[in-house]
Amino acid sequence: MVEGAREVFLRDGFEGASVDDIARAAGVSKATLYSYFPDKRLLFMEVATRQCKEQAQTSIENIDSSHPPREVLSRVAEQFLGFIYSEMGQRIFRICVAEADRFPQLGQEFYHSGPMIMRTAVVDYLREAVDRNELRIADFDLAADQFAELCKADLWPKLVFGIIRTVSEAEKARVIDGAVTTFLARYGTADAAPMTA
CATH class of the missing domain: 1.10.10.60 (Homeodomain-like)
Structure with missing residues (x-):
């Protein structure tokens, strides 16, 4: 079904x-x-949470935690934005917000199916990068959430509110570079290696 x-x-x-x-x-x-x-919304959320979980697992499998922060965070951002910019990602967000009062479990189930899995993986990576002296972070959960919010800057709200309909690869690359550069300006160390070619 x-x-x-x-x-x-x-x-x-x-x-x-x-x-x-x-x-x-x-x-x-x-x-x-x-x-x-x-309810059709419940069926949609079942489809969405399964797809999100699969995508989160695939994203995690593609992260090589031995690589430097600029490279890993750029890949994480690419995967993250690929989903939240998608039509499915936007629909999920709108439904979770619209049905928050009637079906609060929709948003909770969705968050646990993908975003929380990805957040945990990012926190784990950040800890490893700190151990290698590539980053300096005291609050790992906050840092992971800040990175996610940096990735949402500019284009995502415009998509959600219908100001724009599509995002070009160049626009996405601009947001990713800005998010990673800003994050590393706050948390990077002199030992943080640049992105490899």
């Missing part, structure tokens, strides 16, 4: 996806679908 729903949501978007189409793609009846997911 979740795979069928994923196919329909990615093709038609949240608003455009009909329960009939989802049931047909999943090969089940509407009654069966509703017995598992009584």
